[in-house]
Amino acid sequence: MIVDVYTRLSQESDRSIERQKERNREYAEETFDDPELTIFNDGRWSSGFDDDRSEWQSLIERIDAGITDAIQADGVRRFARDFDSVTRLILKCRSQGVEIHDASTGEQLDLDDPVSVAVELIQAASEHEAQQRYIAKSREETESRIDAGYYHGATPAGLRFDEAGKYLIIDDDVRDAVERVLNAAGDESIRSIATHTPWTHPTVSTILDRREAYEHVLTGGRLGSDLTLVPAPDPA
Known part of the structure; x- marks a missing residue:
């Protein structure tokens, strides 16, 4: 059984990369017979709303090529949080017969159950909408600071x-x-x-x-x- 594990750490995360890897290894050993694990790690400060993550793209390529039998992460939101990315992932896995597993809950997403898939997409849509509101608010605050003449951006040395x-x-x-x-x-x-x-x-x-x-x-x-x-x- 070829299992691809995905890890990343955003600024909101409270579980280290090593703990994610450990939990995924434990889950794979408990769930699959003789699993062959490959870990794809995008490391720290990696956002699930960014679809250009290098390790994430490598995992997607293996799904497209039919190399992997299952993917898993310590929480399905580790894979992606953007609505379009979640939708594409589910469709790819459905068409290639790749299982999706959540090591944090110990559950497999039933891709053959329309209700389970719909619930997952609704959750992704809700997070996507919240992110768009956050971006809009941040943009307004940035424009307000600039209009007021305040400094905005990374702090220069010294x-x-x-x-x-x-x-x-x-x-x-x-x-x-x-x-x-x-x-x-x-x-x-x-x-x-x-x-x-x-x-x-x-x-x-x-x-x-x-x-x-x-x-x-x-x-x-x-x-x-x-x-x-x-x-x-x-x-x-």
């Missing part, structure tokens, strides 16, 4: 958000390193400067490209949307 979470300010924990980068520019190579900082030379290069912004925050200023220079707040 900076952090202010207490209000609106603007970027200097991270005092690495203030000395930022000053070292700016002061050494022109006297040392970027690679040499990087050896005395917590950052790689490409990051040091980026700091130098943004010299005006970093010099601004070093004197108490703030950075808004697109690293726009914002004056320091008035003293209380």
Whole structure:
């Protein structure tokens, strides 16, 4: 019996990859006669709403090729959470005669039962709709922050958000390193400067490209949307 196991870990997950693998191995040994396991692991921070996961695509290719007899995961939502992806998976497995197993519940999805399949698709549709609402809300919040002139995005090296979470300010924990980068520019190579900082030379290069912004925050200023220079707040 050829069994393909799928694992991934999203930020909401509370079960580690190793625990997922362990639970899947236990389930396979209890369920199948002499199972031949292949584990496909997309690792951490892997979203079930992303259909371009490399290991997931490899598993799908094996289903299409008729290589595997069954697929299993520690929770069927590990496979996919997007409605279209769940629908395609069920149709592929039905047409290829591949079983779908949930190691967390110890149950097999009955692909020959229209009601069981319908329930699974309704659950996927509900999660898909919730995700779309979340995306729309996040987009509105992002546009609102940008319109207000607040910074939005990943925090650049040496900076952090202010207490209000609106603007970027200097991270005092690495203030000395930022000053070292700016002061050494022109006297040392970027690679040499990087050896005395917590950052790689490409990051040091980026700091130098943004010299005006970093010099601004070093004197108490703030950075808004697109690293726009914002004056320091008035003293209380």
